[in-house]
Amino acid sequence: MTEQASPSDRSVSAPIKLLLVDDHPLVRDGIRARFEADELIEVIGEAQNGQQALDFVSQKMPDVVLMDVSMPVMNGLEATQHLRHLYPTMPVLILSMHDSREYIQQLVQTGASGYVLKDVSSDELVRAIQTVYQGGSYFSAGVSQMLFQGQVQASEQKQALTPREETVLRHLAEGSSNKEIARALDISVRTVETHRQNIKQKLDIHTAAGLARYAIEQGLVS
């Protein structure tokens, strides 16, 4: 009978206060609609990008943040980093379409409490939210496998790209050749090649197409 809602008496007291972060109104509407009839979860706010999410959290503290990854202005990865820094205990559940390993690992290392793919059912989403609210971790089927596959060597290698490398990668992913990138950035082709080498080594990707794919998944282009 305390005022403070603790995980164990959640179902009989206040619902879980959820902040919804996704740039697609349709997706937000959908999730909101699903939770409207649900007494365990209450959507107390929506945000269209990471920046709005941070603003909202600073005003009304939600219990859980449900976060899309690819968004304009500030993407889910950055937003999660900030959130983790500002509110270390606030659970962030990632809602994403992508199931690539590098992607997920990066987010988990950043501090996400869970990761669900957008092809989950509503019911599974509810379970995931409840789980992270109670301090646990939740990962969709398939996601967890990937995490534990290459965890050992992956945890220390995945290095962040330097700003310049990111620029080169962006151009590359748009379909430019080394020569074109060199012209655009006004540097030598050899330098572009060097950057490309370093990128490939850091990401452990070995084809131009693979790099393009990675860049797009990261939201670096288009």
Add this chain to the structure above:
Amino acid sequence: MTEQASPSDRSVSAPIKLLLVDDHPLVRDGIRARFEADELIEVIGEAQNGQQALDFVSQKMPDVVLMDVSMPVMNGLEATQHLRHLYPTMPVLILSMHDSREYIQQLVQTGASGYVLKDVSSDELVRAIQTVYQGGSYFSAGVSQMLFQGQVQASEQKQALTPREETVLRHLAEGSSNKEIARALDISVRTVETHRQNIKQKLDIHTAAGLARYAIEQGLVS
């Protein structure tokens, strides 16, 4: 007082029967939830991919098909082509995340009655459905501009890829080299090269990264 519902008396008789085609349960749930309270539109079925959509349409004729583009098994473009062929008058409203020109033009030329981006509001989606049901066309803001920009020269060039070419492109966009693709498909490296050449020529793209980007935009991968 006729049994047959005509566009003009829609609001006082039977609601618009809608088929929902999207591979993400969350999106389907969301749209369905939005229309549950709406008496003008009734979701009479859902499909996770183009094949299922065709199957459903052949059994229960919906008034409008709301179709996502990037889906496994059979994507929205193919499905729309088939639908247009089988049921020339059935309105197909495309619901997509992508706003690239080639993309939209291809779909419109295929026979889609409308094209809305996934960042529309629910209300706009309702208007779009009503519009195409009544025989009109509906395009999100921004989309229509693109359509009329480069309409002239674009209408005759963009050739469709053959199934085999699409398969090769898919592998390529996942980051595989020609050698790896050849092994995977059990064909010669030279054949893969030929396919790649033909793809590049058809799409007028000249780098592996560009092809990967195109494939991802088309929803061929991940």
Add this chain to the structure above:
DNA sequence: CGATCCCTCCGTAAAACTACGTAGGGGTAT
């Protein structure tokens, strides 16, 4: 049957990319 398209494979040559190394200059942190 002829025409056409698709898939398969090859030759040749140039261009681009990959892989590994080295290295100087500039900035920054300790």
Add this chain to the structure above:
DNA sequence: ATACCCCTACGTAGTTTTACGGAGGGATCG
């Protein structure tokens, strides 16, 4: 000042991709 990282650039070598050409077998359609 020393160490470290980033950006720049080059050498060399091998591999892959790009670009152009031709060609045979199989399926389909008129």
